[in-house]
Amino acid sequence: MTKIFKTPFAAQGDKVAIPNEVQPDGAVSYTQGYGYDYERDQNTDPAAKDIEREKMNGIFHDITEAVGEMQTFGAAQWTVEAQPYPLRGLVYHKQKLWQSRIENNKEEPTAGNAWIELKADLTAGEVGAYNKEEANQRFQPLGNYTPAGHSYSKEESDTRFQPKGNYQPTGNYSLKGESYLKSESDVKYQPMGNYLTAGYSYSKDESDGRFQPKGNYAPTGNYAMKGESYTRPESDNKYQPKGSYQPAGNYAVRGESYTKRESDDKYQPRGNYQPAGSYQPKGNYQPAGNYAVRGECYTRGESDNRYLKSRGGTTLVYNGPGITDGQAASLSQDYRGRFMFFQDADGDYTTLAIFPEDWATMGVTSGSNGYAHLRLENNGRTLRCVYQGSNAKVSKVWVL
Known part of the structure; x- marks a missing residue:
């Protein structure tokens, strides 16, 4: 039993x-139960419990x-610790048995949207139904009834109507021959209305023979017979949209090969790389990294030919017979944006000047009263003397 x-x-x-929680010392808990320490040999293992x-x-x-x-x-008593309760979970609370009507129920059991009371002695009123006495007073036995007022009683019918027969309706009639019969009028006249002149419009038969019903028709053209071409749903199911697709072939299943992004992250493009040095793992190439594509940066030779080496000094870039009004001197490279100063025929140095763009005229002075107007042309490779005042003939050009 x-x-x-x-x-x-x-x-x-x-x-x-x-x-409930696992204990740091390995003691029994509801989460872990009896741990391994309880299995140790108590005769030899000091950690045995x-x-x-x-x-x-x-x-x-x-x-x-x-x-x-x-x-x-019949069910566990409701407690806050057991929340939330699942849908249709049963609990006992305040001498009543309740069933949850929602998922993750955190409400205290009470009549409403969250809980419903379960009981064996429900009354008709508790479920919104009529008891037998209320039903007998409110309704009549089931039968084939006609609604009240829907038909006449026999007495009302006998008083109101005469036996069925072929009777002339009551009315004010004209004598025979004084008026047309309906059939005569129908043959002789047409119904009153607003008629168009004969020939003004097509008859129904003419319109039906001449035109098709109004609708959304395709324009006249050379169409394939139904069944000779695919419908739009058939085409959509049979074919994929036009595009640039990978040609048919034997491809690796997804995951058996690297994607482009994975390959880009893992490998560098094939090419001629700088040999690895002694500080790198033994190999023939520079390790994978973020390198500039060939052509996107200058080589050392290109940089040496294009730019001056930075050494904190000056470089003589023109040493000639000198230029005066309207004359120009050719320079080895583009000197826009560089600090430049000049030496006149007497050996005096001028003030510093920076030419930001071609055709930007700058004024420089030399000595006590010499001055000149200069500018760069030809993408910074030509120095022109626009105007020379006093003794400021440019004979040497220096770049800082």
């Missing part, structure tokens, strides 16, 4: 509460108390 736990195990015995009497009593007490609660009430 099934044991009914009216009294939980060790109700009056020595017991301690068992924690005893199965404590009070804790075992606590475990059996918890289990039998929960089983007894369900045996007594």
Whole structure:
């Protein structure tokens, strides 16, 4: 016979509460249960643990108390700790049995949208129904009834109507021959209305023979017979949209090969790379990295021919017979945006000048009263003397 736990195990015995969380010292918990320390040899292993009497009593007490609660009430009692309750979960609360009507139910059981009370002695009023007495007073026995007022009673019919026969309707009639019969009028006249002149419009038969019903028709053209071409749904299911597709072939299943992004991250393009140095792993090439594509940067030779080496000094870029009004001197490279100064025929140095763009005229002075107007042309490769004043004939050009 099934044991009914009216009294939980060790109700009056020595017991301690068992924690839910795993314990740092390996003690028993509801999450871990009895760990490996309880299996160690107590004769040889100092880390071995005893199965404590009070804790075992606590475990059996918890289990039998929960089983007894369900045996007594038919369901576990509602508690905040057990939330949330699932859809159709059963609980016992305030002497009533409740069923959850929603998922993740965190409400306290009460009549409403979240819970519904379950009971065997529901009354008609509790479910919104009529009891027998109310139903007998409110309704008549089932039958084939005609609604009140829908038909005349026999007495009303006998008073109101005469037996069925071929009678002339009551009315003010003209004598025979004084008026046309309906059939005569129908033959002789057409119904009154707003008529168009004969020939003004097509008759229905003419229109039906001449025109087709109004609708959304395709323009006249050379169409394939139905069934000789695919419909739009058939084409959509049979073919893919026009585009640039990979040609048919034997391809690797997704995951068996690297995608372009994976290959780009893992490998560098094939090419002629700088040999690895002694500080790199042994190999024939520079390790993969973020390198500029060939042609996007200058080589050392190109840079040496294009730019002056930065050494904190000056470079003589023109040394000639000198230029005066309207004359120009050719330079080796583009010197726009560079610090430039000049030396006149007397050996005096001028003030510094920077030419930001071609045709930007700058004024420079030399000595006590010499001055000149200069500018760059030909993408910074030609120096022209626009105007020379006093003794400022440019004979040498220096770049800082």
